[in-house]
Amino acid sequence: MTVAAAPDGGRYPAVDWDRVAGVERPRQLWWVYALVAAALVALGGGAAQALYYAHDLGGMTAAQDCLSDRGLSLTATAADRNLATSRQIAECAGTLNFRQGVAMIVGSVGTVAVVWLLMVGGGLVTRARLRRGRTPLAATDAARAAADRFDRWCDVWRLTGRRRPRLLLTAPGSLSGQAFATGLPFARPWVAVPASYAYAEPGQFDLVVLHELAHVRARDLLWTSAVWWSGWLGVPLLLAVLGPFLTRPDTLRLLFGRSLVLAAVLSVVVLVLRVALLRRRELLADAYAVRVLGGRSELRAAFGLDPDGVPAPVRGSGGTGFLARAGAVGVRARGLAATHPPPAVRADPPPGAVEGSEGGFAVAALAGLVAMFAFQHTIVVLSDVLNRVPHDARVPSDVGLGLAALLWAGVLVPAWVRRARGGSRSWWGPVLGSVAGVAGGYAAQIPGGVPVSDSQFGDDLAFSCLVLAAVTLGVTVLAVCLAVGVSAGRRRAATVLAVVTAALAGTATWSVTFTVLSIHIVNRSAAQDRTLVSSMGGHYGGWRYLAPVLVVCLGLTALAARAPGRRIEPPLERGPLLARIRADRHLRRLAPVALPAIVVGGLGGGVSWVLRFRPEVSGDLVNLLVHQRWWACALAGWAVTAVLLLTHADRAPTMEPDRRPAATGAGFPGALAAGFGTAALAGVVTFLSAATSGFGWNLSTLSYSVEMPLWLLFVTTVATLPAVFLTTGAIRRRRVAPWRTATVALGTTALVGTLVAALFWGALAAVAIGPHDWSLNDAVVNRPVAPTRPPAALPSPVGPGPAPGGTADPGRSLDDRAAVAVVAGVTPLLPAGYRESVPDAHPGLTETEPARCGELFAADAAAENALPRTGQAVRRYDFTPEPNIAMNVTVRVISFRTPRPDLGTIRGEVARCPSFAWPYDGADDRLLHGTLADGADLALPYPSYRYHQVVQGTAGGRLTRTTSTEAHVLVGRNQIVVGVTYTYTGRPPSAAVPRYAGQLLATAPAALIERLRAQR
């Protein structure tokens, strides 16, 4: 304790308040709030989707019915969709999607509100208990002295208003027996200190108060609560919204098992990370108290250690036997769940434990995961909500990616800046964590939600995730380099600019990746992929202005990243250009690299264009020459960045730990900005070369000549940065002597010349531009789209039937033979190879849950059988439209003596028994579950009714689902019943099967009626 010249008096020692006032408060973890909020929003959206599905809130049955009529399925993947089908899906499911989008917004807001209320509730309960724990000791002299001391600590840091905590002295032996702080949103925090401390050694009171004030000033009170409740909320929330499935555990496991497991795993991860974070915050709070008190003696004394002695020995496991090893594992497991490090560690924390930041593997992975969850949530909500209005299909995706990238960069770049300042840790963990988090967060579904990745890439998901991981590696390395670059300075603006730059880079990279991948999985054309990648940065690609903005951001970042106090050398006011370049340290380093690159790259591109372009050349060659011109400039810029980083490896970031934080990576933003500047200037030189050779002074051409090289350089940088990153580390390890200026200039010239030559000779065709990309891409784009056809086994059910125009009364009475002839009228509509059979009479369901359904079915069946009839026929036609799909069409024609008045019986069954189950020994839960739902009316001039029945059950854990649609038509005395049923286990059928079923049901009754008319 530093004793001031004038003691404060009383029992507490004097303090140098001026020194104490200057002690910096512990850093705040605002990023935890950002991650928690984003995770809760995503979790709420997923839960809303599950609620929507489980309770059929949006009329999913009606939507599916509408889609069936059009031969489509709600589960159609991107590969199944085209412009026409997308429009039809929007027509059928538009309302459904809009309602779902609104439900997801409500779910997100509601989930955040629930966590908020839990935080407030927990805080209120704590305060109520604290009020009960008041002690009469609070009125004693010792307690008053303690309160005065507490106020003095608050005054010195000007803690006023809501920021000023309230001290509560608690009765000895009550409550937790320890000092603690508790907070409520928008309210003063409370610091509860056992009254015993008022009688303890004065330094002990100061220690615990300063420890708790550190938590208060670091705003640790609310995030711990928010993360806690977020961790516990996932699984219960999902189970709560899945109410109807809780009585059907097998179905629940099949449909939402993955979601529940994921929610549980995420909960464990979140809670483990919370305690890990808390352990570090405890060390930080201890360090704060130690800094204020001026030494560790009080802290060591608090743990019963020798105040001035050597660090406490760490106890060993006590042996090597089984019990010792088991004990060590138990201790380690208990340590994982402990919110405080062991006393020995707290008294003497290992080097770097306090200063370390939170940007390691776990936090990087979590940030990537939550960012991709935010993307999935945003794209689904925006797609659903914007469904009703015309919009660019890329808007939801790009907005979602923008938010995800901002969250990802906003959390990780500042953490990595702090990590770089520590300078003693490897970057492998953060880089791999970020890549794993982003790829995993995209591939995984939000618990309860529909995975976006499945609908985007379907069977190509693994390949797509690998590509996403590869590009994320590039963006992550870029972000790490930026963070390392700005870590040398202390300006916050530099960090903000680095965040913006990394977020822009992430958004563009992921957006282009998804766009190219979604087209690649359809066309599988490398030429089209290359064309798309380059055109995304063009006038119509959407990212035209990204590269110029990135250049500005990088330049500003490089300026802001300069270490404080470093004098920026003013340029010479007068004198020849060469002298001015020599006078500026940065230009002295840059000029021998950039100038040769600009000349070789720019002139190379321009001369190539001028010499090789002819008015009569093909579109392929024009495309090749234009792209080679742009690529030459981009490669010149890439060479400059690479040479600057490699020749100044002491200032370039590496994956390896480095204990020279001030120098490490400081030159990266500048090197990148120099590369972009070189590409832009080379583009200008290219344009000038062409323009002076008679190709005109078109401003649009100039604009393209600058923009496109910048864009291509950005793409190249993201793709190659990991390799550069590794190379700089290797060079630094070998401690290569500084390069001479002439060597650097010659080397750069040779590198750019080699790259440009390789480009012109086609050596880079696979990655840059191919000789026939124009025609190949044109062929793919203008390829006639083959109409979607059903599988060979499913002909169009609008087949040749009896010619219309029969004159017989279709409502007349039929005998059995005539009824069989009518039933046969359906066969022209069926695929070849069907098997005809006479089905057994179905006994009907009598034993059901609820029992009233079975009673109703039995009563209706008995009543129908009692109706006198003149004839009837029933036939069943079985066929296999697709592997794993069993389909049958059942046709019944019943001729009654007197016409049935209506179809109220069947309507009543559907209305009164929308959901029921009945015993089935083969099912895992010994039950089959059925649902009944109304279908669309048939467009016939007779009374008709259509309904859907879905029966599902699980056997051996596999879901088997049977979907039936029956159409009933009353034609005078005759009743026609056509039922189409298909059954599958596991993978659902393609959209062709429900489409065929819908079309058959639309045409078969009419064909049978025509058969009635035709027969006499």
Place this chain on the structure above:
Amino acid sequence: MTITLADLARQVVATTDPDQLELLEAVTAQWNAGAPRPRRWGWLAGTVDSDIEPTVTGGIIYPLLTSTFAQILGTAALVAWTRRRWWRRRKDVAIPQVQITLDAHQLEIFRVTCVLHGTALGLTTAQATALADAAHGALHRAMLAPRSGS
């Protein structure tokens, strides 16, 4: 020699930390109402604690004395004194009101035992020794008191 735990505790605190007597009164009142059972509210998650326990004489004296006497006299004996007998028709005896009876031999081993328990409770050896000395002195005085009175 017979003495209540409350009297013994008061004499120890008066000897070692007389300014903690008012704290001891509050602690004794708490123990008279039942042995304190500190509760943690981790499940509420609204708190961030320090994980540092205060070690003041007034707060630690009862755990120290009860654990020491439990070892010397036997845990069963100590517990039995606090139990209500069905024929006595009275409530449980609070820990501070338990009357301790020691013989000369037990008094001899009390001091060493008290130091061991003090260090186990987190006191430094010096602090534990000071408390043990004070308690030993108080017990010794109590042992001598009837003899001088007779």
